[in-house]
Amino acid sequence: MDANNVQQRRQIKVCIATCNRADYSKLEPVMAGIQADPDMELSVIVLGSHLIDDYGSTHRFISADGFSITQKLHTIVRGEDEAAMVESVGLSLVKLPDVLYRLDPDLLVVHGDRFDALALATSAALMNYRILHLEGGEVSGTIDDSIRHAITKLSHYHACCTERARQRLIAMCESPSRVLLSGCPSYDKLLRADTSSLERVCHRYQVDPNDFLIVIQHPVTTNQVESQKMFSVMVDAVIEFNHSTLFLFPNVDAGSKDLTRIMRRRGLESHGQHPNISTIKHIPFDEFMILLSKCKCIVGNSSAGVREAGAFGTPVVNVGSRQTGRETGENVVHVRDADSKEKVLRALQLQYGKRYPPSHIYGDGRCIPRILQFIKEIPFKSGIQKGFNFPAMPASSSQDIDHILEIQSALAIDMGGTNLRVAIVDLRGQIVYYTKVPNPPVFEERIDVLAALISDAKKKAVEHDCRLLGIGISTGGRVDPKEGALLDATSLIHDWSYVNLRALLSSKVELPVWVDNDGNCAAQGERRFGKGQGVKDCITVIAGTGIGGGIILNGEVQYGSTFCAAELGHVVVSMDGPLCSCGQHGCVEAYAGGATLDREAKSLHEAGELNDFLEADREVSGVHLTAAAKLGNVNAEKIVRRAGTALGTAITSMLHVVNPSHVILCGHLAPVYYNYVKAVIQQRALPSARKVEIVVSEISDPALLGAASLVLDYSIRRIYGNSH
Structure with missing residues (x-):
């Protein structure tokens, strides 16, 4: 084929923005996957503490990893207090629009719960760029929760780490089809980590490769006084514990300069005063993985303790409330009320040197292929307006x-x-x-x-x-x-x-x-x-050619895990009953379906019992059988009674399973079976289930009107905002 005649598919332009050392460890595997994918074009924005010397100038590591930095933005206002965080967000909002306009990405990928990420999501949402948010739906114990959930509401798509996170996102009214349970990107590297260079890495950071502790503790922005107290208690416990220790400086959040002062007052930067303690501003993630996998314990309040450490079964002492609500493995011991050095010290003594089974709560090592496929399936040509899956609410009385x-x-x-x-x-x-x-x-x-x-x-x-x-x-x-x-x-x-x-x-x-x-x-x-208007819990049973129906509980149709809930015709009422069309024996449809009555009618007709009920040139059917039963034909009545009893037995079983307030019988056989069903329920149902109201539908065609309801229920809510 002539190559000139082959239309080249345009690459998906994906922009990834990274703000600090922590989010880069999660974004780097995604960046590598996108860069290697011929269907995608990667651009990289670097901002936040990446560009600050005091936090390690970590932008250098991004370039060293083989990524071309498209734009660097200096967005941090120094001060390390609440006002500085707000001003940093404001500065980001001033600078980002020009960059996004120039890059014009199809998709912006943001991570986590940092204030820098909130500025990114706000800018992209207001400029109508699609946003993919990584690691939403999680819970922790600081202002990060509010920021994370705000980014969720601004984002159009979500790749989360755990099933609980996915359920939270859906509970926050995000569309399930836009939520991917991907796992944590860093686990794709953690579960394949090569730890053979441990001695070299430990030598570089001046810790004993056979006996060392990692400390990472960040400020809690919502309670800085308590945060400083806990930090002091933790530092004193680590000093007294007196093991080889690698102590990372806190992040750029409000309160970090106060924690840094405590470190300096305790002389942690002085190797002469504390020869067992080495301090460092940043460790590249590949080296951090090696250290994390082999350290005897990690102490502090970093998410690395409750997330990444679990991949290796590394013991953790989690101090304070910063990670409250995070899912953790058995390797984590919490010291939530760290009000004394002795309490932290005791936790260290209990945990140090233990080894736990690895836990894969946050990932299975196959996150990146899922995210790349998820991106490729985004309908970029469709409208960008985001919708929310709000629960059903009463209709508004306004008019349009x-x-x-x-x-x-x-x-x-x-x-x-x-x-x-x-x-x-x-x-x-x-x-x-x-x-x-x-x-x-x-x-x-x-x-x-x-x-x-x-x-x-x-x-x-x-x-x-x-x-x-x-x-x-x-x-x-x-x-x-x-x-x-x-x-x-x-x-x-x-x-x-x-x-x-x-x-x-x-x-x-x-x-x-x-x-x-x-x-x-x-x-x-x-x-x-x-008959189901205003009813929250009901079963609708169709008695026609076959037996079918639907179940509504708490106002919602029940579909089941594989969309075969409410196959009411195949409720078994006899272990050795007649053969059903499904291939099994004893289903209620084999007794009460209209096709069964048609066959029984032909048998009775051949015996000469239905001649009085046949019209000229009409083929015998179940209609003639039910007419004969109504007029006293003993054999016809026996067949109809057996069918009605079977249906009543099946419905009784359903009452004991879902306990509805109403059962609605519809289909042309509903009036025929009504009295039999009621009688069986009164005889066989538990007393508490007998209160159910059995009614016969007055709608001529419930399935056709139900098809209309599919449209009307959704569209009216969507257009007028009553529930979607």
Whole structure:
């Protein structure tokens, strides 16, 4: 192929900003991964304490690691107090816009919870640049918590380290699809660390390779008086402990100069006064890993103790409240109320020289490939406006001009095995337009017919002054509603398994598409338009050709871990019962499904018992069986009673599992089974479960209206802010 005819894919422009030695240790593996990826272009902004001599001028190590620094920004206002932190943020906000405008990145990557990172996120968010935040969702004990969570709200995407962090981000209303459980980037290096050069590294930092302690303690900005007291207590304990010690200077946070004064007053920088103690401003991460893996203990309040040390099982004495809330392994002993030297000293004596099993709470060593793939899947061509997943709230009573001038409506589609049914449904559940056509047997034909039906319905919507907010699809089978994909179709439309209906249709029809299982749709239709209105906990049971349904608990549809919750037709009611269509024996559908009644009706007809109930030229079906039962045919009544009892038994089991307040029966067999179900529940349910209210649906087509609900529930909230 002629290379000139191959369209070159534009690289993703990723900008990484690093503020200090700690965040660089996490960002460096990400930077290396991006730099090596041919689909990405890396730019690097260096700011904060990287550029200050007193903190080691650590920008030199970034260049030494093979990264080209795109921009250096001097953003730290000296003073090391609260006002200086605020002024540093302000200075960053003044300088960053010009740099971001010039670099014009597709994505800005920021890390953690530093005040410098807050300035980065604020600038990028206000300038409409996408932000990927690393290590959000964590909890610690200082102002860092507030900063970290503020960055989370400004960021569009998140790569977090632990499952708890992921759950917190989702609880903070971040979209689950934008939250990646990646693990900690530094663990990709920690778990592959080469520690063979220990003696050389220890010689460089003047510690005994066989017997040394690491000390890292930073100021607690929210309580500096207590922070200084704890620091003094910790220093005195380390001096009295009298082991070879590598003491790192504190970071640039407010209060650090006071801690540095304490170090100097204790003579820690004087090797003659304390020959066992070496002080250092910065250690490159590759060397720090070696020291961390072999030291006898690490003491202080650095996150390195509660996070990185666990990779090696290194014992830790965590002092004070700075890491309160962090997830830790068994290698950590906390001295949260460090009010005496003796307490810290005792913790050191207990921990020093121990070895714990490595813990991988924060990573498994495969973080970087996950993050790179996550970046590549970001839809950069879509709008940048961020949304939030707020919990459901009562609708507001305000009005919008669109409500007055147009009928807000959904285009509902029910994909049955026999027919495709399409309807325009308004906010009150009224069907404004309806049509149905036979469901084509071939996949490609089905898509074309659907597209044509939707096109016609859009024209009808204009004629009826309807504003279509989207398309909701109800279908049999197992559905992933988040992806809009049909995972396992029913036997009648088996060639639709593993089909992403949302992707197939949304590009053709230019409307958002929602997809769900027909049982779940029926439950949602009842919740919005039928007997489930105002009910928080209910089970909807469809008694039709088969048995299906949906479960709503605390106002939310229950999908289960693999989207097969509420397969009510396959609740087993007899260990050796008849064969079900699923291949198993004794399912309730094998007793109570309409297809079963059809077969039983044919058997009775062949025995000559249904002749009085047949109309001319009509094929015998379950309808004739139920009519015969109603009029006293003993054998027909016996079959219907067995079916109703089986359904009641299955529902009783469900009552004992989820304890709903309501059970809604729908489908053409619902009135037939109603009394049997009620009787079985009164006989077999626990007394506390008998209070459930059993009702028959008054909606003619709950699955179709439920498909409309998929659209209306989401779109109305999104447009008018009632819950999303």
